[in-house]
Amino acid sequence: MFTTYEDIKPLARPCYADRSSMPISDRAAQFAPFAALAGYGEAIYETARLTDDMLAMTEDRALHLNEMMLRLKDDISRQPQVTLYYFIHDERKQGGRYAVKTGRLRRIDEYSRLLIFTDRSVIAADDVCEIQLEEY
Numbered sequence: 849m850f851t852t853y854e855d856i857k858p859l860a861r862p863c864y865a866d867r868s869s870m871p872i873s874d875r876a877a878q879f880a881p882f883a884a885l886a887g888y889g890e891a892i893y894e895t896a897r898l899t900d901d902m903l904a905m906t907e908d909r910a911l912h913l914n915e916m917m918l919r920l921k922d923d924i925s926r927q928p929q930v931t932l933y934y935f936i937h938d939e940r941k942q943g944g945r946y947a948v949k950t951g952r953l954r955r956i957d958e959y960s961r962l963l964i965f966t967d968r969s970v971i972a973a974d975d976v977c978e979i980q981l982e983e984y
Contacts, residue, residue: 899943902935903977916979920953920963927952927966929982935975946977 863869905913920928931950938944952966961973 894940897941899938899941900935900945901943902937902975905977909977913976913979916981917956917973919981920979921956923981924953924955927954929953931980931982932963932971932976933978934971935977937975 861869920930929951930953931948933946933948936944936947949965949969949971951969953963954966955964956962956973957964963971963973963976965971
């Protein structure tokens with residue numbers, strides 16, 4: 849016995865004097881905890897999220913970076929304005945992304961291999977792929 853509910857379609861929703869009607873968004877939200885695959889949407893998003901691979905360091909680029917680091921070390925007392933292109937490792941996946949940081953360099957921690965800026969941001973020297981020093 850299949851019915852198309854033609855007998856109840858024209859009827860209005862029941863209304864009660866002591867209760868206000870629930871908004872549609874709240875009505876839908878009450879079924880959210882019963883999702884068949886909790887966290888599935890987040891897992892799909894994480895899988896689809898793209899990351900870049902860190903480019904291999906050539907010998908020429910390594911020599912250039914080393915030369916620029918020595919120049920920065922010699923000029924650190926003036927807190928030089930630099931622009932760094934560096935790699936940020938992804939916390940969840942292999943790879944990461946490239947970013948740019950421009951600011952005044954406060955000091956170079958040679959033991960930890962860190963570049964510390966006047967705004968207290970810190971970048972690992974091993975993640976730097978290019979340095980542009982602003983000349984005075």
